[in-house]
Amino acid sequence: EPEVTQTPSHQVTQMGQEVILRCVPISNHLYFYWYRQILGQKVEFLVSFYNNEISEKSEIFDDQFSVERPDGSNFTLKIRSTKLEDSAMYFCASSVGRSQETQYFGPGTRLLVL
């Protein structure tokens, strides 16, 4: 069964460093998403992406964040200058298209900012 994959599974970084989280969505999916979950808190939406541009973003997704689909398979989330409060699980998700709304999530990347 096709699934969303994410790398790395864990990332430790120093405050102020740039990190790139990678996702490979399900191959025939057209919509891509990033969510995050701070330890013990709710899963929060960050951004959605379609047709090589951002469709929607939340207040969390500020100028420190960016997304990109650099090739036909990867979808990345970049945090330019990490802060301690960026420590969280980051989940990528994808869905087929406008008439199929079910989003399928990857296993997540646990980011720890020291």
Next chain:
Amino acid sequence: DAKTTQPTSMDCAEGRAANLPCNHSTISGNEYVYWYRQIHSQGPQYIIHGLKNNETNEMASLIITEDRKSSTLILPHATLRDTAVYYCIVRVGRNSGNTPLVFGKGTRLSVIA
């Protein structure tokens, strides 16, 4: 904010049916009810969704009341592996394929041997 209300936690004996309620009294006519679960910080896993008819798949059944103001997710024979946080999410339906999911706190289901 989430448009749903769920109990914080529930217990269920292994092998018994787990019935997880959800209130969504402000649901609109074009909004679907989705259920996801999250097992110990793994990625949320899709379970089932419906608009107004009851739905069943290999994982669960979804019963939606006639007025659509509440629903129940039924796991017919709960196993220890079903221990997870279950999220009921109301979401705008078709032609809104990229509508974000708004997660609440969900119900923590503990299946007990």
